[in-house]
Amino acid sequence: MPTHSSGHSAGFGARYRADDGFATRAIRAGQDPCSATGSTIVPIYQTATFTQDAVGVDKGYDYSRTGNPTRLALEQQLADLEGARFGAAFASGMATVLGACSLLRAGDHLVATSDCYGGTYRFFVDVLARWGIETTFADTTDVAAVRAALRPNTALLWIETPTNPLLRLADLRALSALKRPGLVMAVDNTFCSPYFQRPLEFGADVVVHSTTKYVNGHSDVVGGVVVTNDETLFETIAYHQNAVGAVPGPQDCYLTLRGAKTLALRMERHGANALALARWLETRDDVSAVYYPGLVSHPDHELAKKQQRGFGGVLSFRVRGGAARAREIARTTRLFNLAVSLGGVESLICAPSEMTHKTVPAERKAELGITADLLRLSVGLEDVEDLIDDLADALDATAHLVLEEAVA
Numbered sequence: 001m002p003t004h005s006s007g008h009s010a011g012f013g014a015r016y017r018a019d020d021g022f023a024t025r026a027i028r029a030g031q032d033p034c035s036a037t038g039s040t041i042v043p044i045y046q047t048a049t050f051t052q053d054a055v056g057v058d059k060g061y062d063y064s065r066t067g068n069p070t071r072l073a074l075e076q077q078l079a080d081l082e083g084a085r086f087g088a089a090f091a092s093g094m095a096t097v098l099g100a101c102s103l104l105r106a107g108d109h110l111v112a113t114s115d116c117y118g119g120t121y122r123f124f125v126d127v128l129a130r131w132g133i134e135t136t137f138a139d140t141t142d143v144a145a146v147r148a149a150l151r152p153n154t155a156l157l158w159i160e161t162p163t164n165p166l167l168r169l170a171d172l173r174a175l176s177a178l179k180r181p182g183l184v185m186a187v188d189n190t191f192c193s194p195y196f197q198r199p200l201e202f203g204a205d206v207v208v209h210s211t212t213k214y215v216n217g218h219s220d221v222v223g224g225v226v227v228t229n230d231e232t233l234f235e236t237i238a239y240h241q242n243a244v245g246a247v248p249g250p251q252d253c254y255l256t257l258r259g260a261k262t263l264a265l266r267m268e269r270h271g272a273n274a275l276a277l278a279r280w281l282e283t284r285d286d287v288s289a290v291y292y293p294g295l296v297s298h299p300d301h302e303l304a305k306k307q308q309r310g311f312g313g314v315l316s317f318r319v320r321g322g323a324a325r326a327r328e329i330a331r332t333t334r335l336f337n338l339a340v341s342l343g344g345v346e347s348l349i350c351a352p353s354e355m356t357h358k359t360v361p362a363e364r365k366a367e368l369g370i371t372a373d374l375l376r377l378s379v380g381l382e383d384v385e386d387l388i389d390d391l392a393d394a395l396d397a398t399a400h401l402v403l404e405e406a407v408a
């Protein structure tokens, strides 16, 4: 079994107790004051190499690809927030997906959520396939469909819940009952963050995040993390982390560590703002559908109440007036920036069919319901009245396009 020279478990310093609450742990886990200087804040160890006392005698670090104290603090913090013992940080969410897939070998089979993130879909279809790993995409809202997709050589079940952009949920507890020896269940928890959902508590073996989104929360770092309680799985992933070297630099680790300290506060506000906007959108008759798990009308609302502690900050909606109106709304909002990504303090709007899911083949998008009249919002932390006014202005200013569509 491969080993990793800095494969540390989450630290439990003097100022930290495992039964402390989430917000406390976000500020304390992995972040004891520096024992050498007393520095209260974890320093940015901007170094590639570490000077050794004698040949083979170091202070726990030798080279920053293998391990770096700022990165370790982040890994410990995020592992702790997910209720995990081990964490490995990567340079992007996609590098993290690859890190989790290092558990696979040629000839293995993978079952994945059919409407998973477009980049993950591309990686499975274009990269893993060339490496001899075949993927079957399944509707993970349907446990029977997932069971039917499993093969004797299925080694990984890849779940995204809620999905992007239609926010459908997978029942993690029910899916984990499909596990058998040799089958690992991994959950991409990017949309909920560990504040709203902790998949390890529902039977997942591995959790991944694009920390680019809610975990960092300020849209200024691209990164990712994978966490697990299973030491054997962790050793393989940590070996890959060092061997492949897609690691985040210390500055990015520091910013992400800092961002995650306020995760609890931010998620509460993201959730409250998104719920208010979703309810408001439902009252508009020029909006034909609103997708948000916090709405009673959402097909997975009851499941969301069972396995999540909140409903998240992303919602999607369809506008009457078709693609032309959707494009015009996306172009004209004042506060919602027209941009991909999500999870930052600022609100964003995007047209998934032409932006985040551009690379997904057209017929597949049609099957999934990712059509050109669909808009996705990442609801930020601004005053919700301002956000509602902004959307109201954009919808009202484009109302004539609803009539034009009806006439055509």
Ligand SMILES: Cc1ncc(COP(=O)(O)O)c(C=O)c1O
Residues within 6 Å of the ligand: 092, 093, 094, 095, 117, 119, 120, 160, 164, 188, 190, 191, 209, 210, 211, 212, 222, 223, 224, 341
């Ligand atoms: C659910 C999900 N997983 C993974 C990724 C990939 O993360 P990154 O862009 O940090 O590589 C994204 C990016 O949007 C995502 O939304």
